[in-house]
Amino acid sequence: MKTARLTESAAPGKDPGKDPGKDNAPLLEVRDLSVTYRTGRAASWRRPDTPVVDRVSFDIRPGETLGLVGESGSGKSTIGRTILRLIDPVSGTITFDGREVTAFGRSTPLSYRRDVQAVFQDPASSLNPRHIVRDAITGPLRRHGRGSRREREEAAAEAFHMVGLNPALLTRYPLELSGGQRQRVAIARAIALRPRLVICDEAVSALDVSTQSQIVNLLADLQESTGVSFLFITHDLRLVRHISQRVAVLQHGRLVEFADTEQLFRTTQQPYTRRLLAAIPATDPEGREHRRARRAAHRKAPGTT
Numbered sequence: 513m514k515t516a517r518l519t520e521s522a523a524p525g526k527d528p529g530k531d532p533g534k535d536n537a538p539l540l541e542v543r544d545l546s547v548t549y550r551t552g553r554a555a556s557w558r559r560p561d562t563p564v565v566d567r568v569s570f571d572i573r574p575g576e577t578l579g580l581v582g583e584s585g586s587g588k589s590t591i592g593r594t595i596l597r598l599i600d601p602v603s604g605t606i607t608f609d610g611r612e613v614t615a616f617g618r619s620t621p622l623s624y625r626r627d628v629q630a631v632f633q634d635p636a637s638s639l640n641p642r643h644i645v646r647d648a649i650t651g652p653l654r655r656h657g658r659g660s661r662r663e664r665e666e667a668a669a670e671a672f673h674m675v676g677l678n679p680a681l682l683t684r685y686p687l688e689l690s691g692g693q694r695q696r697v698a699i700a701r702a703i704a705l706r707p708r709l710v711i712c713d714e715a716v717s718a719l720d721v722s723t724q725s726q727i728v729n730l731l732a733d734l735q736e737s738t739g740v741s742f743l744f745i746t747h748d749l750r751l752v753r754h755i756s757q758r759v760a761v762l763q764h765g766r767l768v769e770f771a772d773t774e775q776l777f778r779t780t781q782q783p784y785t786r787r788l789l790a791a792i793p794a795t796d797p798e799g800r801e802h803r804r805a806r807r808a809a810h811r812k813a814p815g816t817t
């Protein structure tokens with residue numbers, strides 16, 4: 513099963529990897545990963561050079577969404593940034609489709625830079641305010657040697673279509689769009705390259721609940737149509753329950769739990785996970801607010817966020 517859409521009847525948490533066969537091989541494998549920031553000054557609760565990510569192991573299967581959760585400062589973004597090769601680990605390995613990413617050396621192969629994309633929390637900071645948003649999509653396509661200028665512009669229009677944005681918005685500047693529209697542009701940019709893994713780092717956290725639901729549903733649809741995998745980094749466990757098949761829980765840089773989503777939500781005995789679950793507002797333990805917003809969003813035309 514792919515990522516569940518946010519619906520009343522959705523059955524999130526079903527494990528897509530139980531089917532036998534080749535697809536069971538992980539797309540991404542992280543083994544004993546440790547990361548240290550060598551700044552000379554560490555967060556007050558840590559001694560210098562204490563790893564902010566400490567011997568973490570997990571994997572992501574093709575077409576799967578893995579939720580990566582934990583309190584602020586637990587190391588979630590650091591893991592995402594290490595997979596993206598923005599940070600070098602001090603030890604451990606990352607393997608993508610059988611190739612050892614941690615052995616790439618100084619330069620990252622173009623194919624990996626295409627296959628692994630990212631969507632961050634604040635698209636405003638990654639979209640150049642002086643360029644029309646179409647450039648945000650055609651630029652990476654050009655750098656990856658894709659097509660003629662006209663073909664790249666057509667690809668940008670197609671990517672806009674896929675994320676439910678009106679192509680008339682292609683020539684707008686980022687600040688002329690709403691937060692939800694900008695986040696759709698960021699997703700369009702990521703998927704235009706046809707990646708196999710997208711790291712969504714708090715990708716919907718800055719959006720209102722209704723827009724969050726639209727974007728989460730969009731990710732589910734894109735996964736259904738393209739088979740892309742997601743690493744969904746968030747502090748919002750309600751979203752994770754809907755979007756992820758499995759969940760990895762980080763505490764102070766260590767992986768304390770890695771389980772099927774429903775199993776984790778229903779039966780976890782892990783004290784830290786239980787604390788995180790207990791922090792979900794009691795009035796909305798299963799994301800009813802999201803589902804309500806999702807139904808309202810469904811009545812709106814696409815691209816109106």
Ligand SMILES: Nc1ncnc2c1ncn2[C@@H]1O[C@H](COP(=O)(O)OP(=O)(O)OP(=O)(O)O)[C@@H](O)[C@H]1O
Nearest residue numbers: 549551555564582583584585586587588589590591
């Ligand atoms: N560039 C940096 N230099 C030094 N320390 C850093 C740097 N970036 C993050 N840290 C520290 O590393 C630890 C993990 O940070 P990270 O951002 O990975 O956590 P997180 O779980 O993603 O938190 P949040 O949800 O708040 O983004 C924190 O203690 C943070 O202060």
